[in-house]
Structure formats: structure tokens, C-alpha cells
Amino acid sequence: xxxxxxxxxxxxxxxxxGEIDHHNAAVIRYETDxxxxxxxxxxxxxxxxxxxxxxxxxxxxxxxxxxxxDSYGGCVEVVNLxxxxxxxxxLAGLDKYVTLRKKxxxxxxxxxx
Amino acid sequence: MKPINEMKxxxxxxxxxxxxxxxxxxxxxxxxxxxxxxxxxxxTAVSEAVTNCIVHAYKDTVGxxxxxxxxxxxxxxxxRIRDYGCGIENISQAMEPLFTTLGGERAGLGFAVMEGFCxxxxxxxxxxxxxxxxxEKRIKGRDSxx
Ligand SMILES: Nc1ncnc2c1ncn2[C@@H]1O[C@H](COP(=O)(O)OP(=O)(O)OP(=O)(O)O)[C@@H](O)[C@H]1O
Ligand SMILES: [Mg+2]
Numbered sequence: 231x232x233x234x235x236x237x238x239x240x241x242x243x244x245x246x247x248g249e250i251d252h253h254n255a256a257v258i259r260y261e262t263d264x265x266x267x268x269x270x271x272x273x274x275x276x277x278x279x280x281x282x283x284x285x286x287x288x289x290x291x292x293x294x295x296x297x298x299x300d301s302y303g304g305c306v307e308v309v310n311l312x313x314x315x316x317x318x319x320x321l322a323g324l325d326k327y328v329t330l331r332k333k334x335x336x337x338x339x340x341x342x343x
Numbered sequence: 344m345k346p347i348n349e350m351k352x353x354x355x356x357x358x359x360x361x362x363x364x365x366x367x368x369x370x371x372x373x374x375x376x377x378x379x380x381x382x383x384x385x386x387t388a389v390s391e392a393v394t395n396c397i398v399h400a401y402k403d404t405v406g407x408x409x410x411x412x413x414x415x416x417x418x419x420x421x422x423r424i425r426d427y428g429c430g431i432e433n434i435s436q437a438m439e440p441l442f443t444t445l446g447g448e449r450a451g452l453g454f455a456v457m458e459g460f461c462x463x464x465x466x467x468x469x470x471x472x473x474x475x476x477x478x479e480k481r482i483k484g485r486d487s488x489x
Pocket of ligand 1: 286395400428429430437444446450451474
């Protein structure tokens with residue numbers, strides 16, 4: 231379970247890997263929120279490319295980050311979603327609040343520009 | 344119908360055991376030769392039920408979580424998850440999507456996810472006595488298309 235953070239002027243990228251359940255969400259949330267607090271970038275990109283499992287705790291995690299970022303007028307995008315996780319987020323209605331992007335086949339994670 | 348195989352698990356309601364609970368059930372059900380999607384469905388549904396025991400049933404205490412898994416010759420997996428925690432006052436309300444008594448980071452989607460990934464979800468509960476969640480899933484197997 232790891233969280234990788236990349237800062238750039240306009241975008242904070244948080245790459246999550248491993249399994250997101252209620253237990254792991256605590257650490258992921260802590261590290262993500264630390265990065266959000268220390269960044270002035272208006273956009274937060276959460277990269278799910280290396281997430282191997284997610285239950286409803288993952289939905290709560292994205293929703294919680296949206297609430298924080300939205301409070302200062304920023305935006306959240308969740309990228310590199312595997313089919314299964316994408317449809318869970320869609321079913322939960324997350325696409326009303328954040329941008330959801332599926333994993334593109336054969337493509338490595340987008341570079342953070 | 345008699346099951347062809349059964350297993351019983353008993354573990355403490357510590358969040359670190361969430362991964363153990365779902366992986367153990369999935370490993371046992373692997374005998375029915377499920378495809379990857381079906382394994383993920385079982386893992387996700389069990390994860391929801393076990394997490395509910397930890398965050399709701401035994402809120403600020405550590406209790407015992409019991410899981411019984413039965414496998415049937417026709418591909419049926421029946422998983423019962425039981426706790427001796429606080430119980431649920433209104434089951435149909437609890438099962439409604441987005442309903443949660445915790446707020447914060449809980450989405451209120453646990454039961455919706457269980458219902459989405461299983462063929463049948465049943466809940467019995469008594470306030471102060473605990474809750475039993477029964478999940479049923481029919482495994483079509485690796486030979487099937489989805
Ligand atoms: N084992 C249980 N013991 C006591 N109450 C429970 C139990 N399982 C569920 N509940 C009650 O049912 C409600 C709905 O459960 P559900 O799993 O759908 O949502 P949640 O746990 O609140 O949020 P999420 O699962 O999305 O993190 C819970 O908020 C809780 O009040
Ligand atoms: Mg839940």
C-alpha cells in the first residue's frame with residue numbers, strides 16, 4: 231500500500247496503489263490530505279492505475295477528497311480506472327462531482343505536466 | 344441440498360483483518376473454478392460485510408466475526424457473516440443506497456455493492472444481539488464468457 235505524490239504548479243497528482251478498503255483508506259487519506267494541504271494547485275488528479283482492489287471505502291475516499299478540494303474551488307479527476315472500478319464509481323454517481331477517466335489500453339500513466 | 348464442502352472462520356473485529364476475511368473466502372471458493380470477475384465479486388461483497396461488522400456492529404470495541412462458507416455442487420456459494428454487535432434497527436432502511444448512520448467518509452453503499460455483486464443478499468438482525476448477513480452467488484466458472 232503506497233501513495234506517490236507529484237507536485238506541479240497547477241496540478242497535484244496522487245497515485246494510489248494496492249487495495250483500498252476501510253483499513254488501508256486511513257493511511258491513503260492521511261497522506262493525500264497532507265499533500266492537498268501543502269499544495270496550492272487548483273487541480274487534484276488521483277491516479278488509480280495501480281489499485282488492485284476497491285470496496286465502497288474507495289468511493290468514500292474520492293467523495294471526501296472532492297468535498298475538501300471543492301471547498302476552495304478546485305477540481306478533482308480520477309484517472310486510469312480499471313473497468314470494474316470505473317463502473318462502481320459510475321454506479322455511485324461520482325461522475326456528477328469528479329471527472330472519471332478509464333485506463334487506456336497499452337498506454338502508460340499520463341505524464342504530469 | 345447438501346453442501347459439497349464447508350469452512351468456518353472466526354476472527355477479531357480489527358480493521359487489519361478485512362483483507363484476511365475476504366481473501367480467505369475467495370481462496371476457499373476457488374474450488375468451484377470461478378473466473379476473475381466472480382472472485383472479485385466475492386471479495387468485494389465479503390469486504391463490505393466484514394467492514395460493517397468492524398465499523399458499525401462493534402464500533403468502539405473489539406468483538407468476534409464469524410464467517411461460514413458453503414459450496415454446492417451446482418456452483419452455489421453461500422456465505423454467512425455474523426456478529427454479536429449492536430444490531431440494526433430498521434433493516435430495509437439500512438439497505439437503501441446512500442443510507443448511513445456514520446457519515447464522514449462512509450458512502451452508505453455497502454449493501455448496494457453486496458446486492459450488485461451477489462445473486463441474493465439477506466439480513467437478519469436484532470438490536471443488541473447482532474446481525475447475520477447471508478450472501479449467495481452462483482459461480483458460472485472459467486468456461487463461461489463473463
Ligand atoms: N453488521 C452491522 N451491525 C450494525 N449495523 C450495521 C451493520 N451493517 C450495516 N449496518 C447499518 O447499516 C447502514 C448501511 O450499511 P452500508 O454498508 O450500506 O453503508 P455504510 O457502512 O454506512 O457505508 P459504506 O459501506 O459505503 O462505507 C450502516 O450505516 C449501519 O447503520
Ligand atoms: Mg458499509
